Amino acid sequence: MTEDLPDQTEQGKKPRVRADAQRNLDALLLAAKAVFASAGVDAPVREIAERAGVGVGTLYRHFPQRADLIKAVFRRELDACADAATQLAHTNTPGDALAAWAQRFVDFISAKRGLADALHSGDPAYEALPAYFDARLRPALTELLSAAVAAGDIRAGTDPDELLRAIARLSAPGPDGDTALGRRMVGLLIDGLRYGANAGADKS
Amino acid sequence: MTEDLPDQTEQGKKPRVRADAQRNLDALLLAAKAVFASAGVDAPVREIAERAGVGVGTLYRHFPQRADLIKAVFRRELDACADAATQLAHTNTPGDALAAWAQRFVDFISAKRGLADALHSGDPAYEALPAYFDARLRPALTELLSAAVAAGDIRAGTDPDELLRAIARLSAPGPDGDTALGRRMVGLLIDGLRYGANAGADKS
DNA sequence: TGACAAACGGAACACCGCTCCGTATTTAAT
DNA sequence: ATTAAATACGGAGCGGTGTTCCGTTTGTCA
CATH class of the missing domain: 1.10.357.10 (Tetracycline Repressor, domain 2)
Incomplete structure (x- = not known):
């Protein structure tokens, strides 16, 4: 029941992951960590995306639910x-x-x-x-x-x-x-x- | 610093309070108590207003801040x-x-x-x-x-x-x-x- | 190199708390 | 009882959320 979040922080077994995708994922985790620490877990999603230098669409591509991002961080x-x-x-x-x-x-x-x-x-x-x-x-x-x-x-x-x-x-x-x-x-x-x-x- | 919320639940000393105002205030407190109990204090304001049979404007007239309503309840x-x-x-x-x-x-x-x-x-x-x-x-x-x-x-x-x-x-x-x-x-x-x-x- | 799939970005949507103001209601004076 | 003023009402509207959607860009692989 703990669902599947296999290893989002490192690149998985499949080399099919595009380089920019991996780069943006890391940037998102980094930005989210910083934003959460300063503004709490309720910080606006847009702020995290902006800090990571990506659009909100990209954020939601990697973390469909807001909670997924929090989990990973x-x-x-x-x-x-x-x-x-x-x-x-x-x-x-x-x-x-x-x-x-x-x-x-x-x-x-x-x-x-x-x-x-x-x-x-x-x-x-x-x-x-x-x-x-x-x-x-x-x-x-x-x-x-x-x-x-x-x-x-x-x-x-x-x-x-x-x-x-x-x-x-x-x-x-x-x-x-x-x-x-x-x-x-x-x-x-x-x-x-x-x-x-x-x-x-x-x-x- | 506890501000003034003298006795919102009963009719105050001044008979200047209009009858409908008092009636709506009571309805709001009643509705809020029920909604808070079932949906928590984060329940939407509109829901409380609707349950009380009044508009949101009326709600905010009586309780300028959301916290004021919670206080009273x-x-x-x-x-x-x-x-x-x-x-x-x-x-x-x-x-x-x-x-x-x-x-x-x-x-x-x-x-x-x-x-x-x-x-x-x-x-x-x-x-x-x-x-x-x-x-x-x-x-x-x-x-x-x-x-x-x-x-x-x-x-x-x-x-x-x-x-x-x-x-x-x-x-x-x-x-x-x-x-x-x-x-x-x-x-x-x-x-x-x-x-x-x-x-x-x-x-x- | 070219073509295709995958990822990107941000406009758009639904919903939130809260404000504003034209309208309806109550009250008080005549 | 009538009328005028004061007061309260209601909901459209504003700025801000989280989330979705899709035209555009970019990386990858033959």
Whole structure:
């Protein structure tokens, strides 16, 4: 159900792709990344096309749905964030690794203004997006989580998916782009996991 | 800075208000409430006007800004939620009262699909809305919070405003209208406050 | 080199929030 | 009851979206 977006960022197996098409596709991804970061995911399509030096028709040729463009832009950064989890696991105690990655995730979301809102905002075009996010990030968080539980750093019985969503929501920066609030609240959430870690782990 | 919307729902002190104007205002509030509940706060203005049996001009006469209509619709429910805080404080221990009210707040937000997103979504038209929410809800939460701190149920040093925002974000129901997730995550957040309650209450 | 398929670009369409102003309705004075 | 003024109404219209369509241009391959 995650649909097909095989590898739009690199040239696929078929050499049939015309050179200008590939060039424009890259330009679009680059422009979209910049525009999204500055104006949010709701930025006008025309602005992205203009910045990429192409017409809107070209944009829609490559990304039939607006959400397709957003998907493509965030895939790579998503991967980077997921990879950070395994790295943090190597350089921290389980509990701290979890806390550190949560903070890292705040940064990731904060840089994508408006994305979190779009994700949970009813628009069916965006519905596939959180699923992909989860699919990519769940393994990373699951590992951190189970390791921390095994070490007795946090309580057991927390669904990684749910925790992921919760962190994502708390991470959204305020209108002034403030990330400190998100950091504090996510920290608080993680502390919630630490509350009664070893004591009542078996019960509830 | 909360502007003037003295009592748009009832007929004001001045009998100068024309009968048809009052009638249309009521119809608009009624229609808006229904449309917001079913289609979210981003529902088209024309749809609300049509359902109320008036023209869009009439709608904008009564509510110059789209946000004004939203404000008017949610004011009363806001008050009810704020009042619940003081009531819960009478029938629970401080810590439990806080937790219970947080859950009650989840219900409140869940019933207003899309509102939380709009609140934190950059649109300057909605910027006044969270301020009003805070102004109404902060006293309630502050009381619950300080009482719980005084009783040693939770840690000290948490800003009511920030906690309020965090709860609001976690409360947003999923695309399927599921509120259980929000409940769990808010509960987790409150447990975060309980983590190390008495131990380091004096420091930081 | 030439011809064809593929991609391009932007005008055009449908829909949005919001404004403006001629028309209809209510109110108040006579 | 009549009439005049004030007030509210309604919807056409404006500027801005996302998206589609198609004549034109460009790359590719024989």
